[in-house]
Amino acid sequence: MKLFDRLRPAVVNGLRELQANKVRSLLSMSGIILGVASLVAMVTVVQGMVGNFRQFVDAMGGIEKITVTREQLPKEQEHLAELSEGITMRDVERIRKTVPLVENISPEARVGYERLIIDGHETSTYVTGVTADYLPVAKRWVDPGFGRFISGLDVLNMNDVIVLGSAVVPELFGPNEDPVGKIVKIRGRRFTVIGVLNNIEGTGMQIRSANSRSSGGAWRWRNSGAFIPVSTAQAKFLGNDRLSGLGLRIGEAEQLRNAVEQTERTMLAGHKGLRDFAISTNEQTLEDFRKTEAAFKLSLGGVAGISLFVGGIGIMNVMLASINERIREIGVRKAVGARGSDLFLQFLAEAAVISVVGGVIGLAVSMGIVALMNYILTQALPTGAVATLDWVIMSQGLAFSVVVGLVAGVYPALRAAKLDPIEALRHE
Amino acid sequence: MSALIAIRGLRKAYVMGDETVHALAGVDLDFQKGEFVAILGPSGSGKSTLMHILGFMDTPTEGSIVFDGQEVAKLDPDLRAWYRSNRVGFVFQSFNLLPRLTVLENVALPLLYREHSDPAANAAAATVALERVGMSHRLDHRPSQLSGGERQRVAIARAIVGSPSIIFADEPTGNLDVKNVDRILDLLGSLIKEGITVVLVTHDLSVAEKAHRVISMRSGLVQEDRTR
Known part of the structure; x- marks a missing residue:
């Protein structure tokens, strides 16, 4: 005072x-x-x-995500190219058995940049073959009322079903049209739309009007794309059992280093020592x-x-x-x-x-x-x-x-x- | 009756380069309560040094000062500040009012540095002091808006606002015209009725003559001490 x-x-x-x-x-x-x-x-x-x-x-899958992609063999192993069978579902099984730190494995088979056609509307987007594990690995979901994602049964039965990214929907359907149950053609094959992925920007899903070309904003690339069962992609488009890559999700970010090492060892052992794959994480980006x-x-x-x-x-x-x-x-x-x-x-x-x-x-x-x-x-x-x-x-x-x-x-x-x-x- | 101030053997020496200057060379004096005293002397006579020491702005090299029964020759700076705030008032030749403060604020300044200082009480006391010197009509003016005589009256109000025992006036009329000289000297002289001891420090004999007692100094010594 x-x-x-x-x-x-x-x-x-x-x-x-x-x-x-x-x-x-x-x-x-x-x-x-x-x-x-x-x-x-x-x-x-x-x-x-x-x-x-x-x-x-x-949006990239978080810090707990490990990505395994197909890679050209290094120079010193080029002569062994014949022995390389690429990444397959066998790798998924091996990692599941030997790397307990990995909680979810999402095998991905990229079909390519395909035309999706429905009743005179068409659009082009990346089509990828995935399993149910894609959702937890990519930290994505399907909002209630927007159908469902690809199930284990779809993969087992090689069902012709497709899940669309939210940015694709306005390109093919009218503003008040429900895409679920509609038939979309890819290379003449008929796929039933079973769901729409959540929109990454904003809360919940926001389907913009068809004439709004800028829908999705900066996350547009994350909201585009279409997903079919991995088995369907391999059998009906690719004609082999190869995968373009694996997405792995681990439980704790602190275990990232260990999980990467263990995955690498498992992959090397399964591939007879061939380095025909690359492992990356978001850690480096971060x-x-x-x-x-x-x-x-x-x-x-x-x-x-x-x-x-x-x-x-x-x-x-x-x-x-x-x-x-x-x-x-x-x-x-x-x-x-x-x-x-x-x-x-x-x-x-x-x-x-x-x-x-x-x-x-x-x-x-x-x-x-x-x-x-x-x-x-x-x-x-x-x-x-x-x-x-x-x-x-x-x-x-x-x-x-x-x-x-x-x-x-x-x-x-x-x-x-x-x-x-x-x-x-x-x-x- | 014991004196308000009793000084014995007071000496003050300054070292200036290789030389030691004895501003006070052994002064014995008593000042009574309610006395009107002039200290007269040319510059260098030691009158200002004496005023500074008695006004608690400086300390002597040697000697004793008893102020109101207390030995005060060797006080620490904070205690001296307390005495300046509570027991002593100063009036200067050049008024020394602070230009950015109003008349009222200037007068209340000494109270600001007291313990339990209260702005409302300070303003009330300052108003009373200004009434005493006939300046209560200019409370909100700045010093620059006043004449020399008015400024000195405000300065006197500042000196008396804290009810001091003694007021030192250092050439208080040096910057004033003849008409104001008498007025200011009369005002200072009238303060003794309130029991305040007034010490006028001057080199001007005609000013000193207004006091009841004139102490003449030369070379750091009291030459003459006469009461009229």
């Missing part, structure tokens, strides 16, 4: 000085303004990017992104740090100039009973007032920067707003500026506190 009583007039004084020296104060604040603005804008934008990328990685994020934070944080440092110097400079101008005032205040600590508090409060006002202006500037960044980023990648300011970051930015102001104010305030009252009163 006592400290507050001493602080109140000091803060009032600080505001008065600020008002009396507007231009000088604004100039001395510029560093703080820039520093706070860049700090808050940087943290906000980087956080927005991280959030966006998490979404992206999730790692690359983390590096970019760190580089961003470091460079922008450096800019913000330097600005705040310069801002601190600016405040110190203006405080020293102010004290030089007000030596007589300091003498008078001491003569009427001010202690050194009273003057220390007064000038420290002035520095703090400058930095708080500068910090608040900086926050306003950061709002502008974030709005501008959002505008630019949404033009570049139409995934919606990238970054939103939150009050935690903003109050941290403000706290940062206050700390800088206080640190910068200590030395000038000490000088004021230590002035000899007699000398100060004689000062012209």
Whole structure:
């Protein structure tokens, strides 16, 4: 309470000085303004990017996904090409038996970029043969009321059934038409539509109108495609038992390394040592992104740090100039009973007032920067707003500026506190 | 009756380069309660040094000062600040009002640094002090809007606002015209009725003559101490 009583007039004084020296104060604040603005804008934008990328990685199947794809044999094994039988359902069985870390295995047989035809409408999309395990591995689902996904029975019976991606539906059907139960032709073969996959963008499924060519937005590639039973794809289109790849889902992300190693060993053993496959994870993508994020934070944080440092110097400079101008005032205040600590508090409060006002202006500037960044980023990648300011970051930015102001104010305030009252009163 | 201030063997030496200057070379003086005293002397006589030491702005090199029964010659800076805030008032030649504060705020300034300082009570006390010097009609003016005589009256109000025991006036009329000189000296002289000791520090004999007691100083020593 006592400290507050001493602080109140000091803060009032600080505001008065600020008002009396507007231009000088604004100039001395510029560093703080820039520093706070860049700090808050940087943290906000980087956080927005991280959030966006998490979404992206999730749409790719998340960090717990391992992808096994067919690969050309390396040079030293080229002469053994005859022995390579590619990835088959036998690999699925082997991994299921020997790698317990893997919870789901989705064998995938790519048929190709095919024309889907129904009653005069047609569209082209990738057709892939999959099993029921595709859903948990790709983190996809079929919303209630939109049919079902391919079942084990469909695979066993090589049924001619098809599940469509949500972006394909408006290309083939009218806005109020239910695709489930309709017949779609691929290479003259008739497939019954049994379901529609969930739409990745937004909550639930959003089927856009047929004339909305941009439906699906940035996730369009994830929402397009059509899925048939893997056995149907192999027997009726590909004519062999080869798979284009496997998607594996593990239980815990921490076990990713072990699961990759075990899968590789199992595959190598099953393929008689032939490296006709490649294993990849989203970890590398995530790692690359983390590096970019760190580089961003470091460079922008450096800019913000330097600005705040310069801002601190600016405040110190203006405080020293102010004290030089007000030596007589300091003498008078001491003569009427001010202690050194009273003057220390007064000038420290002035520095703090400058930095708080500068910090608040900086926050306003950061709002502008974030709005501008959002505008630019949404033009570049139409995934919606990238970054939103939150009050935690903003109050941290403000706290940062206050700390800088206080640190910068200590030395000038000490000088004021230590002035000899007699000398100060004689000062012209 | 014991004196308000009793000083014995007061010495103050400054080291300036290789030379030691004895600003006070052994001063013995008593100041009574409600006395109107002038300290007269040319520059370098030690009168300002004496005022600074008695006003708790400086400490002596040697000697004793008893203020209201307390030995105060060697106080730490915070205690001296307490005495300046509670027991002493200053009036300066150049007024020394703070330009950005209003008349009322200038007068209330000494109360700001007291313990349990309360803005409303401070403003009330400052208004009373301004009424005492006839300046209560200009509470919200800035010092720059006042004449020299008015400024000095405001400065006197600032000196008396904290009910001090003693007021030091350092050449209070040096910047004033003749008409205002008498007015300010009369005002200072009238304060003794309230039991305040007024010490006028000046090199001007005609000003010093207004006081009831004139102490002449030269070379750091009291040359003459006469009461009229």
